[in-house]
Amino acid sequence: MAVSAASGLSSVDSVHSHVQGTRDVHSWDQSVDPYDPSGDGSRPVRSKKDLKPHEYDSLDYEMYNYPYQQMIRSYHKMTYCHITLMRWFLVGVIGCFTGLVAFAVNYSMEKLLLLKLGQLNNVYNPLSGGSVAYGLLVLLGFNSLFALISAGLVVLEPVASGSGVTEIKCYLNGVKIPHVMRISGLLVKMFGVLFSVSAGLLVGQEGPLVYIGAVIGAGISQLQSLVPGLKRLSIPYPYFRSDREKRDFVSCGAAAGVAAAFGAPIGGTLFSLEESSSFWNQSLSWRTLFCCFSATFTFNFFMAGKESLWLMVGNSGIVNFGQIDIKDANWTPSNLLVFGAMGVGGGMLGAIFNCLNTRVVIHRMKYLQRRNGSKLWRIIEVLLVTMVTTVVIFSSGMILGTCLPVNNGTNVLYTNNLNQLFCPAMGNIVSDPSYLNDITTLFLNSQEVAVKLLFHLRYCFSLQSLGIMLILSFLLVCWTLGSAIPSGLFIPCIFIGALYGRFISSIFEWGYLPSIGPFSISAGTYSVIGAASFLSGVMRMTISLTIIMIEATRQISYGIPILIAVSIAKLVGDFFNKGIYEIQINLKKTPFLEWESPGQMERLLASDVMSSPLSYIHPITRVKSIVALLKSTTFSAFPVVTPILELPKVYDNNSIIPRLYDPRWQSLEREGHQEHSIQYKDPRRHTSPQNEKTSLLASAKHSYSLAFQKKQEDDIWSWVQVTSKKPMALRGVILRSQLITLLKRKVFFYEANQPETQPRLTHDQMNADYPRFGSISDIHLNTAERKMLLDVTLYMNPCPYTISGLAPLPQVFNLFRTMGLRHLPVVDTTSGKLLGIITRHDLCHENLQHLFKTKNADHAL
16 A cells, blocks of 8 residues: 655555665675665666655654653753743734734725725716726726736745635644745735735635734744744744644644634634644643734734724724624524524535535636646636626626615614615715615625624615625635635635525515514524524534634624524534535545544454555664665655564673663663674684674575674774565664754764764754755765765654554554654564554545445455
């Protein structure tokens, strides 16, 4: 079963078969290099272009070796206190920066929208007249320009496309996605979402804020700059420069993005727990909540300062639904039937939305992203979507919009957002309210303002217009989502759901049903329940969505109705398909691990899903062999193995303890098995060298291993390798990045010397290039260096998690998923033999279901 390099280890030929070629391993040839089975190096090494690594690698949460152990031992009590305080300080800074970026994006977007609508009013105004066609051209010009800028930026950095929530969700699951945590993606996401929202597209800025907050969390926590011109900004603080530490800061940043968007610190914390994070603990909960409070306070502080009210920080986030009157939020137990029915409708609409969008995305991937000039075609598609959206919105308001009189009871806070376009000019709508166009009022305002109007205005939207806007918005969002622009999904779904709720309310009003018990609900309440149920039907969120809606509306009485509606919507949606984020993950072929293994997997064992045979290295290997291995494979980690020999162990004055039996590595010893990798042979013994070699070869006739003899000939120490085909015992696991670091820093020794003469690196030196360790193609060694030896025993992980080949699949999955493993060696618990490796790709649901069907088919035969 072939698995890509991203998973760390894969089912490919062993190093022996990669390197040994057709050489007879049973013959003793003095010309054979004992540390380079490839002999004269004539074996062709595949070029980098020939290798096909998987797009996704895995993060490394399991971090342990001798340098790390030495660093931990150097800590004292105050060090741990200092690290704890620094964690809290950094999450506070992450929240402040996230809130500041959210304010900057929102403020800039408001200015661009005012600029666009101001130019539209100059050429066409219901009070002063003007050309409708000219107004449409102006609107098309601005929207196309903004969309072109957004799409152009995304083409330069494709990872910034979409909302970014799926990428962050996969990263927090342990998947390393290329470029996902780079400042280039952050900048493109910021400016891209600014222009995509300003272009009038039905997208939101709330989803991208989750990505922005996550990248800010990943960047600030490292206290260093990876930008070539800003290297001097780095601070020598290495404690958080690991995948495990960075993961927690990314969780805090993602939650801060939601908190800044909705003014919902508790909802942001629960969103990170329920939707994005795969690993959680109690201390992380408190730090995440503190980060969310920092983001919310910072955003509100600057929003108040924009109005010169710096001390008035009571406003909520970008999505400010306004506080709903307690009279409109009242409900009775009989109303719960209506809330449940709306949850059913929201779940069905969400399932239909996911199905249609999936078909659109598949079509886009098939015909746009896989053809020549795909970048140009993706930009053209964005321009086409923008033009169609602009024409549909403009023409629907002109042809299908209904001009309704403004209710005298309309709150003065919302009259500035009403639009009279295409309505009779009967005075100034601010000083002398008369008419409004219901479609242009919703479509030409930002979606946040449109949702607020749907929640608060009564008798201002006709049943016909609500139905038209619901259908148009539904289809346009389905088409737009997934195109080459940064696009959030929260607000578009809330907008569609609010239209759905108001449409149901208008039907009841048309039938005079609101006066009847179960239907006696205000129009605003219908909108709130409809928005929550449709968003849950699309995203399958429940608890966090309930809290976000409560915090955004500032009405606690909505708690039970929203929770009932979103729970039913999720159940109904799950009956038909998965949530939109899970569908996007599957379409991208990302190796995401679910919370639990699929059902009925007890029939599968660890030996059924493992990858075998393997590529591996030995504790001491010639440098050029390691270079050849790294150049000819794309694997991210290699097991370190030694042969299982049955030679008698010699303990006398002439023997030395094997390096792996050093007290520092006692944990590596397997009970009942003895290691003979390094053994000193006294040249004064009566056995001749030729007989010694013959005896050794006879003992290792059917095994492939390394048996080292150290002998003294004319005061020159040399090493001899004996190869065989015997199974290997696992001694540890070493990462590709660690091997590259060792080669880059020239950590090897001459063959004539002891392994102890090899230079030693500290943990800081090993981790100095994190997270970009470079490539083997960047390392250049001369001939003398390539003939030297490399001892990896100090730098490998000597105690990786292992599992028996007889372990049932659910046990394997739970161990791998719970501990956040990158690779799980499978061993024979009786002999200690390494059987194979289980990686993330092996445990994906799609692969497990395929294996299950294959095994059932074999049993049926």
